[in-house]
Amino acid sequence: MHDFTILVAPGAFASAVAVTVDLLSAAAAIAPRLKMSPPTWKLRALAPGPVQLSNGLSIAAPPLARSRGPDRSIWVVPGLSTHTTTAVDHRLAQADVIAALPLLRYHVNKGGTVAASCSGVFLLQEAGLLVDRKVTTSW
Numbered sequence: 001m002h003d004f005t006i007l008v009a010p011g012a013f014a015s016a017v018a019v020t021v022d023l024l025s026a027a028a029a030i031a032p033r034l035k036m037s038p039p040t041w042k043l044r045a046l047a048p049g050p051v052q053l054s055n056g057l058s059i060a061a062p063p064l065a066r067s068r069g070p071d072r073s074i075w076v077v078p079g080l081s082t083h084t085t086t087a088v089d090h091r092l093a094q095a096d097v098i099a100a101l102p103l104l105r106y107h108v109n110k111g112g113t114v115a116a117s118c119s120g121v122f123l124l125q126e127a128g129l130l131v132d133r134k135v136t137t138s139w
Contacts, residue, residue: 002039002041002072002074003040003041003042003074004020004024004039004040004041004072004073004074005041005042005043005044005064005066005074005075005076005108006020006021006041006042006043006044006057006076006078007042007044007046007064007077007078007100008044008045008046008051008053008061008080009045009047009051009077009078009080009083009096009097009123010031010044010046010047010051010052010053010082010096011052011053011054011079011080011091012051012053012054012078012120013053013054013078013079013080013081013118014053014054014055014057015054016078016093016117016118016120017043017053017059017078019078019117020076020117021041022044024039024041027039031070041064041073042073043059044061044062044063044064045061045062045063045064045068046063046064046076046099046100047063047096048063053081054081064094064100064103065101065103067088071107071110071112072111072112073112074112074113074114074115075104075107075112075113075114075115076115076117076120077114077115077116077117077120077121077124078116078117078118078120078128079116079117079118079119079120080118080119080120080122080123082119082122088119088122091122092122092123093099097123097126099121099129101123101126101127103130104123104124104129105127105128108129114129116137118137119137121135121137122137123130
């Protein structure tokens with residue numbers, strides 16, 4: 001199995017964060033029966049302090065920072081709570097996202113893997129990580 005870093009952005013869909021953690025937790029519970037190493041994961045915030053998620057929920061996570069050495073964890077960006085193209089554009093222009101873009105690029109340039117769910121793919125696109133790649137997302 002792999003190690004995962006879940007990037008928690010302010011305003012992320014609470015369900016997207018929870019589903020990601022729940023799926024990894026289920027995989028960790030099943031792995032020993034399959035004689036596999038369980039996945040590990042950590043939450044990292046794009047902004048300091050408790051992260052306000054959608055619908056009034058919040059979660060505590062240490063801030064994301066550039067790693068000093070190779071980070072082989074798979075970075076996962078849960079869906080951003082955006083419902084229109086204008087909201088996506090506005091969200092991608094905010095300081096926490098702008099600060100995360102070079103960290104995402106650095107991670108990939110050092111051989112790291114990224115993934116996203118739902119509208120989280122827009123953050124990967126903004127970082128320039130989807131050039132010449134096909135992705136699917138839905139609203």
